[in-house]
Amino acid sequence: DAGVTQSPTHLIKTRGQQVTLRCSPKSGHDTVSWYQQALGQGPQFIFQYYEEEERQRGNFPDRFSGHQFPNYSSELNVNALLLGDSALYLCASSLVTGRYTFGSGTRLTVV
Amino acid sequence: SQQGEEDPQALSIQEGENATMNCSYKTSINNLQWYRQNSGRGLVHLILIRSNEREKHSGRLRVTLDTSKKSSSLLITASRAADTASYFCATEPNTGNQFYFGTGTSLTVIP
Numbered sequence: 001d002a003g004v005t006q007s008p009t010h011l012i013k014t015r016g017q018q019v020t021l022r023c024s025p026k027s028g029h030d031t032v033s034w035y036q037q038a039l040g041q042g043p044q045f046i047f048q049y050y051e052e053e054e055r056q057r058g059n060f061p062d063r064f065s066g067h068q069f070p071n072y073s074s075e076l077n078v079n080a081l082l083l084g085d086s087a088l089y090l091c092a093s094s095l096v097t098g099r100y101t102f103g104s105g106t107r108l109t110v111v
Numbered sequence: 112s113q114q115g116e117e118d119p120q121a122l123s124i125q126e127g128e129n130a131t132m133n134c135s136y137k138t139s140i141n142n143l144q145w146y147r148q149n150s151g152r153g154l155v156h157l158i159l160i161r162s163n164e165r166e167k168h169s170g171r172l173r174v175t176l177d178t179s180k181k182s183s184s185l186l187i188t189a190s191r192a193a194d195t196a197s198y199f200c201a202t203e204p205n206t207g208n209q210f211y212f213g214t215g216t217s218l219t220v221i222p
Contacts, residue, residue, distance in 0.1 A: 004153075033209060042115075042199055042212035043154070056209045088151055099144060100201075100210060102153040 004093050004103035012109045013081050019108060021076045025093030026101045031055075032074040033100065034066060035090040043090055049074050078108075086110045115200050115213030123219040130187040132216040134200030135180075141203045143176055144210065145185050148197045157185075157198075162205075192222045 005024040013019050025032050031050045035043035045058035049068035068074045072093075078085055086109050092100035115136040124130050134143070142161045146154040160167045160176045160183065167174045173186040187194055197217050201210040 035212075037151075039151075042214045045209045045211060048209050058209070090153060092154075099156050099159055100154075101156070102146075104153040105151075107151070 004091055004101050006089075006091050006103035006106050008106060009104065010107045010109075012111060015081055015083060015110055017081050018077065018079045019081060021078075021089050021091075021106045021108070023074045023076070023091030023093075023103060025072050025074070025091075029093035029095055029101065030072050031094045032068060032072065033092045033094070034074070034076045035092065036060070036085075037088040037090060037105070039087070046076070081110045083110050115202055115211060117198070117200060117213045117216040119216060120214065121217045121219070123221065124190055126190060126192055126220055126222050128190055130190050130194070130218055130220070132185050132198055132218070134183045134185070134213050136183075136200070136202045136211075136213075137181065138202075138204050138206070140178070141205045143174075143183050143203075144201045145172075145174060145183075146199045146201060146212075148199065148215075150196075154199065187218075190218075190220045192220050194218060195220050 007022045033048040034046040037043040047057040048055050052068045063079045065077045088105045090105045091103045094100050118133045144159045145157040148154045158169045160174050171188045176183045197215045199215045200213045
Protein backbone atom coordinates (compact mmCIF):
# COMPACT_ATOMS: atom_id res chain seq x y z
CA ASP A 1 0.00 0.00 0.00
CA ALA A 2 1.85 3.05 -1.28
CA GLY A 3 1.96 6.08 0.92
CA VAL A 4 2.03 9.68 -0.26
CA THR A 5 4.50 10.32 -3.05
CA GLN A 6 5.88 13.77 -3.79
CA SER A 7 8.06 14.88 -6.68
CA PRO A 8 10.62 16.19 -7.12
CA THR A 9 12.45 15.75 -3.80
CA HIS A 10 14.65 18.78 -4.33
CA LEU A 11 14.40 21.77 -6.62
CA ILE A 12 16.39 24.93 -7.20
CA LYS A 13 14.69 27.84 -8.95
CA THR A 14 15.59 31.43 -9.72
CA ARG A 15 13.64 34.34 -8.31
CA GLY A 16 10.73 35.25 -10.61
CA GLN A 17 10.38 31.76 -12.07
CA GLN A 18 7.41 29.46 -11.73
CA VAL A 19 7.40 26.00 -10.15
CA THR A 20 5.06 23.00 -10.09
CA LEU A 21 5.18 20.40 -7.35
CA ARG A 22 3.35 17.10 -7.55
CA CYS A 23 1.68 14.79 -5.07
CA SER A 24 0.14 11.34 -5.36
CA PRO A 25 -2.06 10.55 -2.37
CA LYS A 26 -2.17 7.36 -0.40
CA SER A 27 -4.36 4.71 -1.98
CA GLY A 28 -7.97 5.20 -0.93
CA HIS A 29 -7.54 8.83 0.13
CA ASP A 30 -9.55 11.50 -1.63
CA THR A 31 -8.38 14.73 0.01
CA VAL A 32 -5.04 16.45 -0.48
CA SER A 33 -3.67 19.27 1.64
CA TRP A 34 -0.53 21.29 1.03
CA TYR A 35 1.70 22.84 3.65
CA GLN A 36 4.74 25.10 3.57
CA GLN A 37 7.37 24.60 6.24
CA ALA A 38 10.11 27.18 6.56
CA LEU A 39 13.31 26.18 8.30
CA GLY A 40 12.78 25.86 12.05
CA GLN A 41 9.05 26.49 11.83
CA GLY A 42 5.92 24.40 11.92
CA PRO A 43 4.03 23.60 8.71
CA GLN A 44 1.72 26.36 7.51
CA PHE A 45 -1.53 25.39 5.78
CA ILE A 46 -1.68 26.51 2.13
CA PHE A 47 -4.86 24.89 0.82
CA GLN A 48 -6.87 21.69 0.63
CA TYR A 49 -8.42 19.97 -2.37
CA TYR A 50 -11.38 17.66 -2.40
CA GLU A 51 -13.40 16.51 -5.41
CA GLU A 52 -11.10 18.53 -7.68
CA GLU A 53 -11.98 21.80 -5.96
CA GLU A 54 -10.17 24.00 -3.49
CA ARG A 55 -12.12 23.52 -0.31
CA GLN A 56 -10.12 25.54 2.20
CA ARG A 57 -7.31 28.05 1.87
CA GLY A 58 -4.80 29.43 4.31
CA ASN A 59 -3.25 32.88 4.33
CA PHE A 60 -1.20 32.60 1.15
CA PRO A 61 -1.18 34.96 -1.84
CA ASP A 62 -2.73 34.13 -5.19
CA ARG A 63 0.72 33.27 -6.51
CA PHE A 64 0.05 29.93 -4.88
CA SER A 65 -2.46 27.86 -6.80
CA GLY A 66 -3.28 24.22 -7.11
CA HIS A 67 -5.17 21.55 -8.87
CA GLN A 68 -6.58 18.14 -8.12
CA PHE A 69 -7.06 15.56 -10.84
CA PRO A 70 -9.78 12.89 -11.14
CA ASN A 71 -7.34 10.29 -9.77
CA TYR A 72 -6.98 12.48 -6.64
CA SER A 73 -3.38 13.44 -7.38
CA SER A 74 -2.58 17.11 -6.96
CA GLU A 75 -0.25 19.86 -8.08
CA LEU A 76 0.94 22.98 -6.30
CA ASN A 77 1.98 25.87 -8.52
CA VAL A 78 3.87 28.92 -7.34
CA ASN A 79 4.34 31.87 -9.70
CA ALA A 80 6.81 34.74 -9.52
CA LEU A 81 8.98 32.99 -6.95
CA LEU A 82 10.44 35.02 -4.11
CA LEU A 83 13.45 34.19 -1.98
CA GLY A 84 11.03 33.77 0.93
CA ASP A 85 9.29 30.91 -0.86
CA SER A 86 12.28 28.70 -0.09
CA ALA A 87 10.91 25.98 2.15
CA LEU A 88 9.92 22.36 2.48
CA TYR A 89 6.56 21.80 0.81
CA LEU A 90 4.57 18.99 2.30
CA CYS A 91 1.62 17.18 0.83
CA ALA A 92 -0.76 15.27 3.07
CA SER A 93 -3.61 13.03 2.03
CA SER A 94 -6.61 11.87 4.01
CA LEU A 95 -10.19 10.86 3.70
CA VAL A 96 -12.63 13.75 3.98
CA THR A 97 -12.05 13.76 7.71
CA GLY A 98 -9.37 11.89 9.53
CA ARG A 99 -5.70 11.72 10.16
CA TYR A 100 -3.21 12.90 7.60
CA THR A 101 -0.58 10.81 5.89
CA PHE A 102 2.33 13.00 4.84
CA GLY A 103 4.73 12.68 2.00
CA SER A 104 8.47 13.27 2.47
CA GLY A 105 8.20 16.72 0.98
CA THR A 106 9.82 18.76 -1.77
CA ARG A 107 12.70 21.01 -0.73
CA LEU A 108 12.46 24.20 -2.81
CA THR A 109 15.35 26.61 -2.86
CA VAL A 110 14.90 29.98 -4.58
CA VAL A 111 18.12 31.78 -5.49
CA SER B 112 -0.99 32.30 11.88
CA GLN B 113 -0.34 29.01 13.55
CA GLN B 114 -2.98 27.57 15.80
CA GLY B 115 -0.75 26.07 18.44
CA GLU B 116 2.47 26.56 20.26
CA GLU B 117 4.67 23.90 21.77
CA ASP B 118 6.68 24.27 24.90
CA PRO B 119 9.58 23.91 25.37
CA GLN B 120 11.10 24.83 22.00
CA ALA B 121 14.01 22.49 22.68
CA LEU B 122 14.52 19.65 25.13
CA SER B 123 17.63 17.58 25.80
CA ILE B 124 17.50 14.48 28.02
CA GLN B 125 19.46 11.32 28.75
CA GLU B 126 18.38 8.01 27.28
CA GLY B 127 15.94 6.26 29.61
CA GLU B 128 14.47 9.47 30.99
CA ASN B 129 10.93 10.65 30.26
CA ALA B 130 10.28 13.57 27.92
CA THR B 131 7.27 15.85 28.31
CA MET B 132 6.24 18.48 25.81
CA ASN B 133 3.23 20.73 25.89
CA CYS B 134 0.96 22.30 23.32
CA SER B 135 -1.39 25.24 23.71
CA TYR B 136 -3.95 26.24 21.14
CA LYS B 137 -6.42 29.03 20.58
CA THR B 138 -9.84 27.89 19.34
CA SER B 139 -12.29 25.06 19.93
CA ILE B 140 -11.21 21.85 18.27
CA ASN B 141 -12.54 18.54 17.00
CA ASN B 142 -9.32 16.73 17.74
CA LEU B 143 -5.64 17.20 18.38
CA GLN B 144 -2.86 15.14 16.88
CA TRP B 145 0.83 14.75 17.56
CA TYR B 146 3.34 14.26 14.77
CA ARG B 147 7.04 13.53 14.65
CA GLN B 148 9.51 14.85 12.07
CA ASN B 149 13.06 13.70 11.52
CA SER B 150 15.55 16.18 10.05
CA GLY B 151 13.16 18.16 7.85
CA ARG B 152 11.53 15.10 6.33
CA GLY B 153 7.82 14.32 6.19
CA LEU B 154 5.74 14.17 9.33
CA VAL B 155 4.74 10.87 10.89
CA HIS B 156 1.44 10.62 12.73
CA LEU B 157 1.85 9.49 16.34
CA ILE B 158 -1.48 9.75 18.08
CA LEU B 159 -4.88 11.42 17.81
CA ILE B 160 -7.02 12.49 20.75
CA ARG B 161 -10.59 13.67 20.27
CA SER B 162 -12.08 16.65 22.05
CA ASN B 163 -14.21 14.41 24.27
CA GLU B 164 -11.20 12.38 25.42
CA ARG B 165 -8.89 13.33 28.26
CA GLU B 166 -6.07 10.82 27.95
CA LYS B 167 -4.79 8.35 25.43
CA HIS B 168 -1.94 5.86 25.36
CA SER B 169 0.01 4.27 22.54
CA GLY B 170 3.07 2.22 23.45
CA ARG B 171 5.51 4.57 25.21
CA LEU B 172 3.38 7.60 24.36
CA ARG B 173 0.83 9.19 26.64
CA VAL B 174 -1.22 12.17 25.52
CA THR B 175 -3.52 14.29 27.66
CA LEU B 176 -5.99 16.93 26.57
CA ASP B 177 -7.53 19.69 28.67
CA THR B 178 -10.06 21.53 26.53
CA SER B 179 -10.87 23.98 29.31
CA LYS B 180 -7.26 25.16 29.28
CA LYS B 181 -6.85 24.57 25.54
CA SER B 182 -3.74 22.55 26.14
CA SER B 183 -2.29 19.10 25.54
CA SER B 184 0.80 17.26 26.64
CA LEU B 185 2.81 14.45 25.09
CA LEU B 186 4.83 12.19 27.37
CA ILE B 187 7.42 9.82 25.95
CA THR B 188 8.52 7.33 28.56
CA ALA B 189 11.86 5.52 28.70
CA SER B 190 13.27 7.61 25.88
CA ARG B 191 15.67 6.21 23.31
CA ALA B 192 18.24 7.87 21.09
CA ALA B 193 15.98 7.06 18.14
CA ASP B 194 13.30 9.34 19.63
CA THR B 195 15.47 12.33 18.70
CA ALA B 196 13.28 14.41 16.38
CA SER B 197 10.97 17.42 16.27
CA TYR B 198 7.48 16.93 17.64
CA PHE B 199 4.47 18.96 16.52
CA CYS B 200 0.92 19.20 17.73
CA ALA B 201 -1.77 19.79 15.15
CA THR B 202 -5.30 20.89 15.87
CA GLU B 203 -8.41 20.49 13.76
CA PRO B 204 -10.70 23.40 14.59
CA ASN B 205 -14.40 22.61 14.68
CA THR B 206 -14.90 25.22 11.95
CA GLY B 207 -12.99 23.38 9.25
CA ASN B 208 -11.20 20.26 8.07
CA GLN B 209 -7.64 21.52 7.88
CA PHE B 210 -5.04 21.05 10.58
CA TYR B 211 -2.99 23.80 12.12
CA PHE B 212 0.46 22.99 13.40
CA GLY B 213 2.36 24.43 16.29
CA THR B 214 5.93 25.62 16.27
CA GLY B 215 7.36 22.29 17.41
CA THR B 216 9.59 20.93 20.16
CA SER B 217 13.05 19.74 19.18
CA LEU B 218 13.88 16.69 21.32
CA THR B 219 17.42 15.39 21.66
CA VAL B 220 17.95 12.10 23.50
CA ILE B 221 21.56 11.60 24.48
CA PRO B 222 22.77 7.96 24.46
